[in-house]
Amino acid sequence: MPLPSSCRADTALKLCPHCDAAYRRLALVPGERAYCQRCGTELYRNNDRRYPILLPIVLASLIVYVICNAFPIVTMEIQGVSTQTTVWGAVRALAQEDMFSVALLVLATTMLFPLLELGLLAYLLVPLSGGRVPAGFGAVVRVVRLGRPWGMIEVFMLGIVASLVKLSAMATVIPGPALWAFGVLTVLLAIVVSFDPADLWEYAESVEKADRVRMAEEAR
Ligand SMILES: [Zn+2]
Helix, strand or coil: CCCCHHHHHHHHEEECCCCCCEEECCCCCCCCEEECCCCCCEEEECCCCCHHHHHHHHHHHHHHHHHHHHCCCEEEEECCEEEEECHHHHHHHHHHCCCHHHHHHHHHHHHHHHHHHHHHHHHHHHHHHCCCCCCCHHHHHHHHHHHHHHCCHHHHHHHHHHHHHHHCCCCEEEECHHHHHHHHHHHHHHHHHCCCHHHHHHHHHHHHHHHHHHHHHHHC
């Protein structure tokens, strides 16, 4: 799918996210970064070397995400009685305690938004790695950007660790497979969010350019 021509004008300028200074984008060599002259914030970087690792990290994150949600986070033993819970079990327990807004927040920030981001990135990156720009590219990149601030697995992780430390005084607390998986997912997502979705425009443009060169060579 060809990229709309208006997109090229959007990617020609870059605004500093901190002080709003406008810069014309310059071509960088792989690994090079551009910084704001006024406040020193990183503006953009050449990700050509990093793009090939993004898809494996996104796919690994999806597998770890399934483990996070399929297995218990923690098993607690109090006076010989053992109970365990998953993330979904925690959401249901909160809803049953009439804490609907908290249940909804946990559901959205821990389950829905991370899955949305990973699923949409896989939708973009699988065809791009095969040299094709997927349908609805621009709209999907915008949804990824809008949804990103709502994925808060690291906050959930901190909450669990703090609760477990407090509960360990009252009960025997055994970390479940999902707790370790959440630790791994937190690290993987930190790598994923170090990529600015807006940079995918450049990736798509380089894929499109390579495709045009290939077609021109085939036509000869
Ligand atoms: Zn700046």
